[in-house]
Amino acid sequence: MDAKTKADILLNTMEKMASGKLKPEDWRAFVQAQNDGMRSGLEIGAKAPDFTLPDHNGVSRPLAELMGPNGALLVFTRSAGW
Amino acid sequence: MPPEHKFLYGIPFPGDFLVGPDRVVRDKRFLPDYQHRPSASQVIFRNFGDDGRGNSVQVDAGPLDAVISLSTDRCFFGQEIAVSLALRLKPGWHVYGAPLPDNYQPLELTFQSPIVAAQSLELPPARPLLLPAMGQTLPVYEGEVRATGTVGVKWSPPPEAKSLSSVFGPGMEPGFYRIKGTLRFQACSDEVCEMPGTIEFELPLNIEAGVPAAPPEGAA
Numbered sequence: 661m662d663a664k665t666k667a668d669i670l671l672n673t674m675e676k677m678a679s680g681k682l683k684p685e686d687w688r689a690f691v692q693a694q695n696d697g698m699r700s701g702l703e704i705g706a707k708a709p710d711f712t713l714p715d716h717n718g719v720s721r722p723l724a725e726l727m728g729p730n731g732a733l734l735v736f737t738r739s740a741g742w
Numbered sequence: 743m744p745p746e747h748k749f750l751y752g753i754p755f756p757g758d759f760l761v762g763p764d765r766v767v768r769d770k771r772f773l774p775d776y777q778h779r780p781s782a783s784q785v786i787f788r789n790f791g792d793d794g795r796g797n798s799v800q801v802d803a804g805p806l807d808a809v810i811s812l813s814t815d816r817c818f819f820g821q822e823i824a825v826s827l828a829l830r831l832k833p834g835w836h837v838y839g840a841p842l843p844d845n846y847q848p849l850e851l852t853f854q855s856p857i858v859a860a861q862s863l864e865l866p867p868a869r870p871l872l873l874p875a876m877g878q879t880l881p882v883y884e885g886e887v888r889a890t891g892t893v894g895v896k897w898s899p900p901p902e903a904k905s906l907s908s909v910f911g912p913g914m915e916p917g918f919y920r921i922k923g924t925l926r927f928q929a930c931s932d933e934v935c936e937m938p939g940t941i942e943f944e945l946p947l948n949i950e951a952g953v954p955a956a957p958p959e960g961a962a
Contacts, residue, residue, distance in 0.1 A: 677906075695774060705767060708759070731768070
């Protein structure tokens with residue numbers, strides 16, 4: 661899906677949400693546009709880079725610091741509430 | 743895109759990586775459906791086993807007893823939680839696995855609740871057993887049976903997404919729910935074969951209200 665098509669779908673969704681006229685088919689198109697090009701990163705067996713990212717308190721945490729003796733479980737949540 | 747409409751800037755995909763001490767990815771799971779996602783308890787259960795924090799119920803039916811547990815006692819709408827079944831049979835007894843002829847009842851664990859959207863249970867392979875009296879070889883479980891699965895709680899639009907009510911309806915109320923479950927089986931021994939049995943039970947689950955979004959970075 662090209663960038664213009666995706667932007668048009670997103671803007672259409674935004675306008676219909678604002679006017680209360682959003683229909684199920686609009687929402688499905690929106691989700692499909694969001695899912696387009698989905699990638700989930702490293703595959704099983706690949707080696708993770710030694711990245712550093714901010715934690716939930718904004719403190720920078722290198723992966724090595726999160727590692728326990730058996731490794732680490734990295735969880736990516738969509739949101740805490742919904 | 744106007745910056746005030748950050749709601750439309752993307753739907754992150756929930757997922758997790760299990761990384762070994764050598765930084766090699768041992769396991770991963772990402773869900774393409776934004777409405778359903780694993781709970782923290784389910785991620786922990788899947789990777790490390792039951793930590794005993796969820797509610798459980800013990801049932802007893804003569805030749806067998808079983809403990810059915812959830813991985814947590816609370817979650818949000820749209821989350822997936824883990825369920826485990828630990829079934830123990832008295833010596834000399836068995837229950838049936840699948841597939842079976844129509845007149846037998848395989849071991850089944852199901853949940854019936856308005857808030858359950860999906861469910862699964864992965865039973866271990868059953869052992870083929872020749873039943874000389876009937877001249878049939880059927881899959882059976884004997885001794886102890888342990889199975890795990892998932893219960894997907896229905897998704898409900900959050901209060902801050904009122905504009906989605908035209909698509910999804912008014913949504914459901916968070917609060918305390920009792921999830922009804924059913925364990926079905928048919929227990930037999932070398933001497934007697936009982937009629938198919940059904941045990942109904944309930945497991946409490948608290949559906950929590952959504953939490954407010956974190957303030958934007960740099961906000962006072």
